[in-house]
Amino acid sequence: MWRGRDALHHIPKSSFGVRMVAVGTKLYVYGGRNKTEGYNDFYSYDTVKNEWKRLAVLGEEGGPEARTFHSLASDENHVYVFGGTSQGYGVTPNSHRFRTVEAYNVSEGKWAQLPDPGDNFEKRGGAGFHVVQGKIWVVYGFASSLTTDGKKTKGEKPSARSVFASAVVGKHILIFGGETWPDPKGHFGPGTLSKEGFALDTETVWERFKGGDEPDTRGWTASTAATAYGKKGLFMHGGKTPEYTRINDLYFYAVNSA
Incomplete structure (x- = not known):
């Protein structure tokens, strides 16, 4: 059952391109912007006390910048933010993507910045970003050029893509759909979208999803790992279709071994 909550204190602005993860009983919300280019900061939401708290004003000295289309991940004691686009991206001369x-x-x-991966690592947004068995994984994303650099993998490998559904189950990263080629109108058009699902065993072997009632083609989808019917897997909700319509369905892909 869905339930709305009238929370207390510093509530984030309405926004899109925002990201959220959970650590314990708290949710952490980072970035995003509204239609007037107002950018959000970094917040926590205590699900027990029903309280919001602004943890940092993004862009201040000593902390990370505000951004959209970034990715968040977490472990037992950290929130990690990767990539995305800075304020005024594509409009102001000093705007940029992050790596x-x-x-x-x-x-x-x-906050602490982890080592820079170097110039050969393409700056990007809309990437899959997960912590798996103590390692941080960056999977695909949109960038300025096509590249296949990175960890070598085997099996039936997905084509390049961004803004796909993704989740971690055990040592597997699951992905579905996404945008495989950008629209000439940018984010105001559907682009070329996918209806393929894949599982990456992080020992470097890809495998295509098999079986069940396959979802339609989509991108820009909300997703998380969860358990249903006694199995762990990928939950996926909503997104954008090739006809540039929005959808509100919910799918679950179960993993037999994790």
């Missing part, structure tokens, strides 16, 4: 990972220690309340 670094910023780590927020939830116990200490401090």
Whole structure:
């Protein structure tokens, strides 16, 4: 059953291109912007106390920048932010994409930047971004050029894509759909979208999804890992279709071994 909550204190602005992860009983919300280019900051929401708290004003000295179309991941004590586009991207001359990972220690309340992956690592947004068995994985995303650099994988490998559904189950990263080629209108058009699903065993083998009632072609989809029917897997909700319509269905892909 859905339930709305009238929360207290510093509530984030309405926005899109925003990301959220959970650590324990708290949700952490980072970035995003509204239609007037107002950018959100970094917030936590305590699900027990029903309270919002602004943890950082993004862009201040000593902390990460505000952004959209970035990716968030978490482990037991950290929130990680990767990639995305800066304020005024494509409009102001100093705007840019990101390639670094910023780590927020939830116990200490401090940010630290992880080592820069270097110039050969393409700056990007809309990427899959997960922590799997102590390692951070960046999967695909939209960038300025096509590249196949990175960890070598085997099996039936997905084509390049961004803004796809993704989740982690055990040592597997699951992905579905996404945009395989951008629209001439940018984010105001559907682009070329996919209806393929794949599982990456992080020992570097890809495998295509098999079986069940396959979802329609889509991108820009909300997703998470969860358990249903006694199995772990990928939950996927909504998104954008090739006809540039929005959908509100919910799908679950179960993993037999994780």
